[in-house]
Amino acid sequence: MGAIPGNIEADQQPPMTVPLRHFVVGLVFLVAGIGLGIGLHLNAVPGLGRLAHVHLLLAGWICITIMGAMTQFVPVWSGATLHSQRLANVQLGLVVAGLSGFVVAFLLVETAWLIPFATLMLVGFWAFAYNIIRTLATVEEYDVTERHFLGALGFFLLLTVLGVLLAIDFTVPTFSRIGVSRSRVVGAHATLAVFGAVLTTVYGALYQLGTMFTQTELHGIDHRLRSIEEIAHPIGVVVLAVGRLVGHAPAARVGGLLILFAASAFSLILARKLYEMQVERTPMHTRYMVAVGALALWIAVTVPAWISDPLTRDHLLGAANAGHLLLLGAIGFVVVGTLYHIIPFVIWVNRYSDLLGLEDVPMIDDLYDDRIAAIDGVLLGGGSALIVGANLLEVAGTPGHLGGLLVGVGVVAFVSNLVLMLVRHSPHSIDRIVLGSFSPRRAHDLDEAADD
Template sequence: MAAIPGNIETDQQPPMTVPLRHFVVALGFLLAGSLVGLAIGVGAVPGLGTLAHVHLLLAGWICITIMGAMTQFVPVWSGAVLHSQRLASAQLTLVVVGLLGFATALMLNALAWLVPFGALMLTGFWVFIYNIARTLATLDGYDVTERHFLMALGFFAVLTVLGFFLATGFTRPVFAGVAVTRPNVVAIHATVAIFGAVLTTVYGALYQLGTMFTQTELRGVDLYLRPVEEVGHPVGVVLLAAGRLADTELVARVGAVLVLVAALAFCTVLGRKLYEMQVDWTPMHTRYAVVVPGLSSWALVTAPAWVRAPTAPANLFGAAGSVHLFVLGSIGFVVFGTLYHIIPFIIWVHEYSGLLGLEDVPMIDDLYNDRLAALDGALLVAGTAVLVLADWFELPAAVRGLGGVLVVAGILVFGANMLLVIREHSPHSVSQVVLGRRFTGRDGAATETESA
């Protein structure tokens, strides 16, 4: 089994169902976004379906997962009490309602509704930013993970405001009479979102998880590579975004190089920790092992395109044809791997940790089904590989469709495994976790999940 760290403050964590609710809802958005993507491939999605697909996956799956993870692990890692459990529930409700309405409006071309639903999303994300920032503000100092999280919160603040302006711009002349154009604002919004908010959070979390659950520490060359990433990445994101906003290739090129060098530096650190690992491999570790070649390959493939034309729309997320490699093969596998630990961990701490030494209890890695984990891993790797090859070599649509089907199948198996963990080991049903009500725990004591 994976090691259970002794230096985390589990007494500070929020009620079990607060982060679990985020993760279950995020899985729903992952499935919805994937199905919309398949439907786009056969021309079955009307309106601005591609934009809806992107927001369901990035805002719905990845960002809501980040919201739940920070809500759980900032108190646990930092030993700080979460500022407000009610705000943690309210943030999810606001983002979910806003995103569902936003994606629906895009697919129905009901663009006037983008403004109110966008405002709900904006409010939800800002509630999250405020809640985590207030929690971190109680600390006397910040470690590398906390510094990354603070930077990510800043990126979240910027991207959500830009997103609201873009949503408003569909029906109102927001960009009339100003020096920047809508395409430039789209570019900076996407840059700050994926490389600023998301990738900064990923780096920060993996500095903790990559050492904690391999039972290793940063040493040797790691200590020189960490500042390369910690300084180079955020500075690179700001310069890349600024260059794209002003359409200044020199500034964007410097930022692009910094982002790519930081990615390669981080991959080296993570790869070394996996190589030095002192515990048995788990699904979390195997999925992190996919991230190292995935992210480093993306950086190497993207380097020529970004050096040549960092502001070109075709190179928004990297070299042309590298979107699936980056979003699914890199960031996606971080999320899959982390959830294979965090969902069982939350339930195990609440339900079983207090019984150690008193009776036989399962360990964290006993809570999920190993066979399902192996199956979803194989499906996701195979599907990602097919999609990446289809992107690179412009293979027929049928091949791309096959990759999409394999990924959706992997998502279904992964989701089933995680939901079975909740069903079999949590005192709350999946529906109770999502809705958030007063429950009775295993010991008969009343416990409460605050809902918005």
């Protein structure tokens, strides 16, 4: 039984199809990214498959999910009206079209195609940032979540510019002409993406979700830790990105250590809220617990690596071979856990909230299948542990392949659970959610209405 928060402005949310459309499309990219990752292990993916794999999961699943989550919850949490629902739909179309073409270009090694498709993604992400910034412009005073979201939007703007420049450099060597190493630009781009746009959003959202759905509040040392994170993290991201861009190791080292210091403070806050939890544990809480452990382990192995050399490609996302620990173990489990609540929440508010007191209605966490959630939790947790362990211990072969297989099956179970929930409880069919006014079913309904 999930807690139903009472301190949000549900009447301020956009139509449910807007965020759900982002979430469903993000899940499609998740499945595609996992499938491509399995193909990479089997040496069955052509061209620049690894770059395609990374962009499907980061730009596709995680960033599109972030777009949907901000579009849904910024109006709800801030008590503001979304600036433009139409722009929210346009931003998704632009990013999907750009990313799809971008991935195909990588697989076919058609580098000239990267430029227009990267530009489409830039326009889409900038439209998203503009829409949320205009929405927040009506808020008089920003809280910790809103400040994090604004910072993340700034990182989105910067990383997409570097992304387009990298796409241009694939076809027209540009960086070498101005004495800048391409690898340095890649380092800055990845830093702004993972630690800037994604991790800043995760921190901001969890300041709300971590207290709201544990029925706890920040108190005592939590406030000092939050102040540390709010200062150290954005400064660390900027300093690390600039240090990597100009190849200045001392600056990059300081930036990296600031990011780790902030991550330590935040992981302690979240761990305290999970320990103090006043509600029954749900799949969301379990996955948050995994994420806290993964983040703590990532910090521990990354400190010596970034002190030693924060510029080398092997240490791009932390210690050597620790990328899966951060992206899958920490960020991935946060996103999975959050989707296990926000998708049911959106459906519940639109389908059942008005029926409270009139008839028996399910609770939010009753909308998905607990058994499937338990199965995908075991599969994702076990598979992630095998992958991370094989990476950190540098064990090649069976453990990593088995871990990839378990994660793949776990993702299928997770996505199936959410899709079944949409089919059973959503007032709209999946094709109406994804295609909106372009849905064949909607056109058929309009034709029948015209005949009547």
